[in-house]
Amino acid sequence: MTPASLIEVDFTLNGQPARVRCEPTRRLLSVLREDLGLTGAKPACGIGRCGACLVWMDGKPVNACLLMACRLQGRSIETIESVGQTEQSAPVREALARAGGVQCGYCGPGLVMMLTHLYRQQPRPDAREASAQLCGQLCRCTGYGGLQRAVDLLFAD
Amino acid sequence: MAEHPHAPRSPRQVRDPASLLAEARPRADADAKLSGRTRYPTDRIEAGQLHAAILGSPLPHARILSVDASAAAGLPGVHAVVTAADIPGPALFGLRHVDRPALCGDRVRCIGDPIAAVAADTPEIARAALAAIRLRLEPLQVIDDALAALAPGATALHGRSNLLHQVAHRRADAAQWAAAEAACTHVVEAVYESPRQMHVCLETEGGVAEPDGAGGLVLWWGCQNPERDRQVIAAMLGLPPGRVRVVGSPVGGSYGAKDELTVQPIAALLAWKSGRAVRLHLSRPASTDLGVKRHPMRIRMRSGCDGDGRLRFHEVDILADTGAYATHGPEVLDAAAEHAVGPYDWPALSIHARLAYTNNGIAGAFRGFGAVQVQWALEQQIDRLARACGIDPLAFRQRNLSAPDAPGPLGQQVVASDGPRLALAQIARHPLWIERACNPRCDDRHRWGLGLALVHRSDGFGRGGPNGGRLALALAPDGQIELRVSLTEMGQSLPEAIRALAARHLGCAETDVRPVIGDSALAPDTGAAAASRSTTLVHRALECEGRAWIDSLTEAAAARLRTPASSLRFGPGGWSDADGRPVLGLAQLAADLVGPLPSRVIAVPPEETPSAVPGAHWVFGACAALARVRIDTWTGALRVERLVIASALGPVISPMGLLGQMEGGALMGQGLVTTEHLDMREARYLARNLDGYQVPLLADAPQIELWAIEDLMPDDPVGPRGAGEIAVNIAAPAIVNAVSAAVGMPVDRLPIAPDDILDALERHP
Structure with a gap:
C-alpha cells in the first residue's frame, strides 16, 4: 500500500477532534480498536449481522465493522467508552x-x-x-x- | 421424616419463577462488561505487537508435497514464518487421543487445516507473506460421510482405520431379548439425523502470546482450562510447564468451543520464534473453519412396549462424524451411548455406537455433549410409543421411570436420584399441562402443539476422565479470603457461585471472598471448566476442608487475641466474642500475622462410579419441560411460544446464574431444532459467517419459565448439580415433540425446515 492511497480524515470522536490516516476502505471498527485503542466495540462477524460493534454516527446506530473510513470526514462518532460512562x-x-x-x-x-x-x-x-x-x-x-x-x-x- | 426413599413424592422445595427473579442479583462484573471496560484477551491490543496470519489448507484432504516459505520470510516487515518443521517439541496435541497437528507437516485432513503461519508488522504484510508461500498439495480421496469412512477400502485419515472409537452395551441375552420383543404390542423404529451445530461464541478464538522476558512465555487467550493449555504449549516448545503462563479469563463465550486448544500453539510458536508479542484473532470465517462443531449423528432406534405401556426393549445404533481429529470425540460418543438410554427402565437394551474420522471439519465438545443428539430422538421414540398405546405422554413416562436407587443407564452404580420423578411431578401440576385440553389447537392459519420431554444428564467427566481437581484457599494481605481456581469465567457466573458457596460453607460474608480465577500462575490445577462440574467441584472442596481451614484461622485469631479459640465465633468480616461483639476483623488478622499468610491447597479426589464401565457417569441431574409451538401453515414458520422447565438440580447456589444458564441453554437447544445446521458439501462449509448460519434472535425467544426443584434424596452425597448444560438437553426434545404434535408429523431430522413442515401438512392436511 503506497502512502498516496491513504486518506486523512477528521472527525469527532466522543466529543474530541480526531484525525486518522488510513486506507479509505479501512473499517471504523479497526480504526477504533487498532489505531485508537478503543476496544469497547467488539468484532464478532464483520458483516453487520451481530451488532457487537455498534456505535453512533451523528447520533444514529451504525455497525462499525461496515463503516469505511472514507465516510467519516466531518462526522461525529460516539462509542461505548463515552456513552457507557454517562x-x-x-x-x-x-x-x-x-x-x-x-x-x-x-x-x-x-x-x-x-x-x-x-x-x-x-x-x-x-x-x-x-x-x-x-x-x-x-x-x-x-x-x-x-x-x-x-x-x-x-x-x- | 420417615418417608420411604422410593415412594413417589412431589417436590417440596421449589423455587418458582417469581422468587428466582426476585432473588436474582446483578453479577459483580455486569457494569464493567456493559460499559466496555472489561478487557477480553482479544482486546489486548498494544503497540509493538506483531500480527499473525495462518495459511490454511485450500483442500479438505491432501498430501503436502512441499512448503516453500523462503520468499515470505524475506519480505520486509515479516518477523517469523513457521511450518511444522519449526516445532521443537511434539507437533501433535489432543485431549486424550493425540492426533491433531499444531501445523500440518505431511498431510492436511480438513479444509483450513493450518500449514504455515506468519508474524509481521501489519496484517497486510502478514497476508502478503502468506500469499508468497509456495505450497504444493496432492489431493487425496475426500471422505465426507461417516458411513463411507467406515466402508472397506476407504482411505484412512489416521492409522489404519477411520473407526476412532466404538461402544457396545447389552442388557439381556438372546433368549431374554427374544422374550422382550415377543411381549411387545407396539414397536417404533426410526433413523434420526442430528445436525452439525456451531457454537458461535461472539468472541472468536484469539489472544496474545508474548515472551515474558525471563525465558518463558505468557499467553492471554480465552479458554476453559488454562492449566492444560500451558502444558500443551510448554511441551510443544520444549519448555518446562512452569515457564509458560496462560491467562484464560474472561472468555467471550465458549459453550465447549474453547475447551480444546485450536490455534494457541501457532501464536505461541510465532512469539517464540520471533521473540516478540504476537496477536492473533480469527475472523468469523476462519473461526468457522478451525473451530469444533457439535458431532453430527445418525441414530437408529428401535423400541417396544407391551399393551400396558411398559417399555420392553430398546435398540440403538449410533454413527457419529468426528471429522478430521479426535479432540473430545470418544467422550462425546460415550455420552451419546449412555444418554440414549434415558431415565427409563428397559428390561432389554442394546446400544452400539461408532465414531468415524472424516474430512468434515472437526467436531468436539459442545454444551450438552453427545447427549443432546440422542435425547430428542429418544423422546420422539417415547412419545410415539405413548401415542401408540393411547396413554398420555406424562403418565407413560412416569410408568417407565427407573427406580431412584436403580443402577445407571449402563448398569453402573450411580448416586441415587429421583430428579426425573420430581421434575415430571412439577410439570404435571403446571396449568399449561393441566389445561392442555383448553389450549388452542388451530385457527384459519396456525396450528399449535404442546410437547413434553424428560431428560437426565450427567455431571462431570465419565469414569476414567480427569475428574479430580485442586483449588486453594488463602488469606490475602487485605483480609479477603481468596478462593483460587484455574477455572475460567465464560459468562456462567463462576465468581458468583464461588462467593455464594464460600459464604455458605465458611460462614463468612460473600463480600469477604475474592475469587481468583483463570490464571495458571495463580491457582493450582483445577481442571477444565466443563462438563457442568465447576459448581459441584467448588462445593465439594469447601464442604470437605473449608471449615477446617477457617478453624485454623480462628486458632491464629485466638493466639493474636490471647484468648481460647472456643470463645471466638467466626462470621461475616471476622470474629466476635461470646456476646456477639466483633473482636477481630479478617483484615486485622492479615495485617498482624507475621510470615506467610495462611493458605491451603484442597485436592478434590475424582468421584466416579465404582463400576468398571469406561466413560460411565456417577451423578445425574434431571429436567422436564413443556414447549408450546405455533406453526404457520401458510409458510411453515415455526414459533416457539412458551417453554416451561422444571429442573431438579439440588440447592440453588446463584439464582441469577441458574436462570441465565437455563434460559441461554434453552435457546441454544431451540436453535438446534429450528435453524442451526452448518451444512457441508464435499467437506467444504456452505456457510462461514452469520449470514448463512443463523442463530436465534430476540424475536425468536420464547417465554421461558423455570421452576427449580431443590429436593435431593436423603443423604445425597453430592449437593448441587451443574446447570450449565441441561437446558440445551431438555429444550430440544420438548420443542421437537411440540412440533410433532402440532403438525402430526414424525420428526426424524433437525433442524426442522419450513419446507419439512409444509411437506408434512400436504401429506396430512
Whole structure:
C-alpha cells in the first residue's frame, strides 16, 4: 500500500477532534480498536449481522465493522467508552444488570449502545417496538430472557 | 421424616419463577462488561505487537508435497514464518487421543487445516507473506460421510482405520431379548439425523502470546482450562510447564468451543520464534473453519412396549462424524451411548455406537455433549410409543421411570436420584399441562402443539476422565479470603457461585471472598471448566476442608487475641466474642500475622462410579419441560411460544446464574431444532459467517419459565448439580415433540425446515 492511497480524515470522536490516516476502505471498527485503542466495540462477524460493534454516527446506530473510513470526514462518532460512562446509559446498564441481560458480556457494549439510542428517542418507543429494533443484536449466552426483561422495564408504557 | 426413599413424592422445595427473579442479583462484573471496560484477551491490543496470519489448507484432504516459505520470510516487515518443521517439541496435541497437528507437516485432513503461519508488522504484510508461500498439495480421496469412512477400502485419515472409537452395551441375552420383543404390542423404529451445530461464541478464538522476558512465555487467550493449555504449549516448545503462563479469563463465550486448544500453539510458536508479542484473532470465517462443531449423528432406534405401556426393549445404533481429529470425540460418543438410554427402565437394551474420522471439519465438545443428539430422538421414540398405546405422554413416562436407587443407564452404580420423578411431578401440576385440553389447537392459519420431554444428564467427566481437581484457599494481605481456581469465567457466573458457596460453607460474608480465577500462575490445577462440574467441584472442596481451614484461622485469631479459640465465633468480616461483639476483623488478622499468610491447597479426589464401565457417569441431574409451538401453515414458520422447565438440580447456589444458564441453554437447544445446521458439501462449509448460519434472535425467544426443584434424596452425597448444560438437553426434545404434535408429523431430522413442515401438512392436511 503506497502512502498516496491513504486518506486523512477528521472527525469527532466522543466529543474530541480526531484525525486518522488510513486506507479509505479501512473499517471504523479497526480504526477504533487498532489505531485508537478503543476496544469497547467488539468484532464478532464483520458483516453487520451481530451488532457487537455498534456505535453512533451523528447520533444514529451504525455497525462499525461496515463503516469505511472514507465516510467519516466531518462526522461525529460516539462509542461505548463515552456513552457507557454517562448518565444517559445508566438506566439501560442498570436494567440489563438487574434483569440478567449479561453473561459473557461480549455483546454488552453493542446492546447498551442500541438500547440507549432507543431509550433517548422522543417519543420513546414502546416495548414491542423496542424489541423489534433489537433484531440486529445477537446474544449467544442469555437466551434473551434478561434482555427482554430489561426492555420491558425500560420501555414500559 | 420417615418417608420411604422410593415412594413417589412431589417436590417440596421449589423455587418458582417469581422468587428466582426476585432473588436474582446483578453479577459483580455486569457494569464493567456493559460499559466496555472489561478487557477480553482479544482486546489486548498494544503497540509493538506483531500480527499473525495462518495459511490454511485450500483442500479438505491432501498430501503436502512441499512448503516453500523462503520468499515470505524475506519480505520486509515479516518477523517469523513457521511450518511444522519449526516445532521443537511434539507437533501433535489432543485431549486424550493425540492426533491433531499444531501445523500440518505431511498431510492436511480438513479444509483450513493450518500449514504455515506468519508474524509481521501489519496484517497486510502478514497476508502478503502468506500469499508468497509456495505450497504444493496432492489431493487425496475426500471422505465426507461417516458411513463411507467406515466402508472397506476407504482411505484412512489416521492409522489404519477411520473407526476412532466404538461402544457396545447389552442388557439381556438372546433368549431374554427374544422374550422382550415377543411381549411387545407396539414397536417404533426410526433413523434420526442430528445436525452439525456451531457454537458461535461472539468472541472468536484469539489472544496474545508474548515472551515474558525471563525465558518463558505468557499467553492471554480465552479458554476453559488454562492449566492444560500451558502444558500443551510448554511441551510443544520444549519448555518446562512452569515457564509458560496462560491467562484464560474472561472468555467471550465458549459453550465447549474453547475447551480444546485450536490455534494457541501457532501464536505461541510465532512469539517464540520471533521473540516478540504476537496477536492473533480469527475472523468469523476462519473461526468457522478451525473451530469444533457439535458431532453430527445418525441414530437408529428401535423400541417396544407391551399393551400396558411398559417399555420392553430398546435398540440403538449410533454413527457419529468426528471429522478430521479426535479432540473430545470418544467422550462425546460415550455420552451419546449412555444418554440414549434415558431415565427409563428397559428390561432389554442394546446400544452400539461408532465414531468415524472424516474430512468434515472437526467436531468436539459442545454444551450438552453427545447427549443432546440422542435425547430428542429418544423422546420422539417415547412419545410415539405413548401415542401408540393411547396413554398420555406424562403418565407413560412416569410408568417407565427407573427406580431412584436403580443402577445407571449402563448398569453402573450411580448416586441415587429421583430428579426425573420430581421434575415430571412439577410439570404435571403446571396449568399449561393441566389445561392442555383448553389450549388452542388451530385457527384459519396456525396450528399449535404442546410437547413434553424428560431428560437426565450427567455431571462431570465419565469414569476414567480427569475428574479430580485442586483449588486453594488463602488469606490475602487485605483480609479477603481468596478462593483460587484455574477455572475460567465464560459468562456462567463462576465468581458468583464461588462467593455464594464460600459464604455458605465458611460462614463468612460473600463480600469477604475474592475469587481468583483463570490464571495458571495463580491457582493450582483445577481442571477444565466443563462438563457442568465447576459448581459441584467448588462445593465439594469447601464442604470437605473449608471449615477446617477457617478453624485454623480462628486458632491464629485466638493466639493474636490471647484468648481460647472456643470463645471466638467466626462470621461475616471476622470474629466476635461470646456476646456477639466483633473482636477481630479478617483484615486485622492479615495485617498482624507475621510470615506467610495462611493458605491451603484442597485436592478434590475424582468421584466416579465404582463400576468398571469406561466413560460411565456417577451423578445425574434431571429436567422436564413443556414447549408450546405455533406453526404457520401458510409458510411453515415455526414459533416457539412458551417453554416451561422444571429442573431438579439440588440447592440453588446463584439464582441469577441458574436462570441465565437455563434460559441461554434453552435457546441454544431451540436453535438446534429450528435453524442451526452448518451444512457441508464435499467437506467444504456452505456457510462461514452469520449470514448463512443463523442463530436465534430476540424475536425468536420464547417465554421461558423455570421452576427449580431443590429436593435431593436423603443423604445425597453430592449437593448441587451443574446447570450449565441441561437446558440445551431438555429444550430440544420438548420443542421437537411440540412440533410433532402440532403438525402430526414424525420428526426424524433437525433442524426442522419450513419446507419439512409444509411437506408434512400436504401429506396430512
